[in-house]
Amino acid sequence: MATEIEEQTSSRTRDEVNKPWQVVVHNDPINLMSYVSRVFRKVFGFSRDKAETHMLEVHHHGRSIVWSGEREKAEFFVQQLHSYLLLATIERGQ
Amino acid sequence: MMEFYETDEDKLGFRQVPPLLADLLRQIPRWGEGDCEIAEERLFPAPSSDLDEETLCDDWKAFVQPELHELFQSARQTVSSDLRALVEEEDTFALEFPMAHAEAWLSALNQSRLALAAQHGFEEEELSQTGPLEIVDERGLALLQINFYAAIQQWLVEVLDD
Numbered sequence: 001m002a003t004e005i006e007e008q009t010s011s012r013t014r015d016e017v018n019k020p021w022q023v024v025v026h027n028d029p030i031n032l033m034s035y036v037s038r039v040f041r042k043v044f045g046f047s048r049d050k051a052e053t054h055m056l057e058v059h060h061h062g063r064s065i066v067w068s069g070e071r072e073k074a075e076f077f078v079q080q081l082h083s084y085l086l087l088a089t090i091e092r093g094q
Numbered sequence: 095m096m097e098f099y100e101t102d103e104d105k106l107g108f109r110q111v112p113p114l115l116a117d118l119l120r121q122i123p124r125w126g127e128g129d130c131e132i133a134e135e136r137l138f139p140a141p142s143s144d145l146d147e148e149t150l151c152d153d154w155k156a157f158v159q160p161e162l163h164e165l166f167q168s169a170r171q172t173v174s175s176d177l178r179a180l181v182e183e184e185d186t187f188a189l190e191f192p193m194a195h196a197e198a199w200l201s202a203l204n205q206s207r208l209a210l211a212a213q214h215g216f217e218e219e220e221l222s223q224t225g226p227l228e229i230v231d232e233r234g235l236a237l238l239q240i241n242f243y244a245a246i247q248q249w250l251v252e253v254l255d256d
Contacts, residue, residue, distance in 0.1 A: 028136075028208075029211070029216070029217070029218035029221050029222070030204075030207050030208050030211050030221070030240070031204070031208075032244060032247055032248060032251065034248060034251045034252070034255075035200070035204070035247060035251055038251055038254070038255065075141065075150070078141045079141075079158050079162075082138070082139065082141070082158070082162060083162060083165055084201075084204075085137065085201070085204045085205065085208060087139055088139075088141075089139075089140070089141055089142050089143060090141055090142050090147075090150070091142070091144070092144070
């Protein structure tokens, strides 16, 4: 029984660690739509269409998950987005 | 009517700038300087709103924000230096600056717009109103300033996208 609990805990911990982290961009009424779209292309290398889809999601729904993956890289992208003055946060994946 | 233009020598410029707008151009580097706490919060947001991420937020303040401060200051200094070339031509003003400085201008303009909006607490509805603005107080002037800077930003994004 003890082994089973340990295994479950260990497995849960592993799942938590492996859960991808998300980079979320939040809406603000100041940043221009064309500017936000351009920043997405520069930071993530998105195509024009993909960048506009995310920009419109931010505009209409208040937020968009623009990237998910390893935590360290997610932090790097948030820093990049902050350098362009976008409101961005890191969140644990659902 | 103020004109925005590109030259064949990789320069960007404004001409026929009315005195009021020339004065607003001179003010671009001033607003991002961070002497207002509410503006500072917007220019340097936290990387997470999760209470469990206190360490990340502390590290961000210690290591990332100083780098961002330097980056933003460098952009403002570039614009400040370019603005020294603003010249009076009869009743209006003109300015040319290198296209290579366009990114710095985008950053400085954005810093100013965000700081002004934070300081005056503008809501989305006010910011998206169309039609002539009534400049009867400091708030009205700030709204004009935000819109004027937005027009320059929009032009710069279009130039850089070409």
